[in-house]
Amino acid sequence: xxxxxxxxxxxxxxxGKDVELRCDPISGHTALxxxxxxxxxxxxxxxxFQGNSAPDKSGLPSDRFSxxxxxxxxxxxxxxxxxxxxxxxxxxxxxLASRENDEQFFGPGTRLTVL
Amino acid sequence: xxxxxxxxxxxxxxxxEVNITCSHNNIATNDYITWYQQFPSQGPRFIIQGYKTKxxxxxxxxxxxxxRKSSTLSLPRVSLSDTAVYYCLVGDPRNYGQNFVFGPGTRLSVLx
Numbered sequence: 001x002x003x004x005x006x007x008x009x010x011x012x013x014x015x016g017k018d019v020e021l022r023c024d025p026i027s028g029h030t031a032l033x034x035x036x037x038x039x040x041x042x043x044x045x046x047x048x049f050q051g052n053s054a055p056d057k058s059g060l061p062s063d064r065f066s067x068x069x070x071x072x073x074x075x076x077x078x079x080x081x082x083x084x085x086x087x088x089x090x091x092x093x094x095x096l097a098s099r100e101n102d103e104q105f106f107g108p109g110t111r112l113t114v115l
Numbered sequence: 116x117x118x119x120x121x122x123x124x125x126x127x128x129x130x131x132e133v134n135i136t137c138s139h140n141n142i143a144t145n146d147y148i149t150w151y152q153q154f155p156s157q158g159p160r161f162i163i164q165g166y167k168t169k170x171x172x173x174x175x176x177x178x179x180x181x182x183r184k185s186s187t188l189s190l191p192r193v194s195l196s197d198t199a200v201y202y203c204l205v206g207d208p209r210n211y212g213q214n215f216v217f218g219p220g221t222r223l224s225v226l227x
Contacts, residue, residue: 106158
């Protein structure tokens with residue numbers, strides 16, 4: 001498809017386990033963003049990639065969170081030793097990152113539930 | 116990074132025009148104003164973006180006064196399907212190293 005895709009759509013895990021979330025951006029989009037949204041809340045920015053580089057990782061909630069992007073395309077967000085407070089919808093977005101057009105296109109999200 | 120302030124919620128009726136105002140007193144010279152719409156269980160969707168004066172597209176208009184310290188998203192003749200959360204963002208498209216703060220948004224409820 002032509003949109004941003006994320007997998008899995010739902011993930012249920014036990015506290016302490018590691019999880020990996022995947023994002024496939026729109027082809028040609030150089031910028032990729034990860035957000036987290038807790039139930040009924042606004043979006044919390046986590047990290048941004050320009051190409052394969054993430055200039056600022058300070059938005060990641062803790063050192064249990066990491067993200068990488070390879071080939072300027074697919075990105076994975078990894079959460080180690082998951083905690084119940086990590087339960088949320090994790091949204092990925094991509095954009096052309098140009099001054100004329102910086103519209104972010106969002107994926108459907110991954111709903112993470114930590115038991 | 117410019118902080119934005121929006122009403123938490125608004126109610127309207129079908130067929131009415133809805134105006135949602137966003138305050139951004141610390142907007143910088145190179146910042147643009149962007150509005151997104153989010154339906155339940157979906158990611159946000161871009162509505163409109165502008166820098167100054169007025170921008171109009173097929174779904175909305177964006178009014179930005181000369182001082183740019185606020186902006187108003189205008190939705191003409193809303194329908195039940197416009198019930199959603201609307202987010203206002205302010206930022207410089209050239210500087211993607213900054214955090215994008217969506218904030219709590221405005222929850223619009225359109226009533227029959």
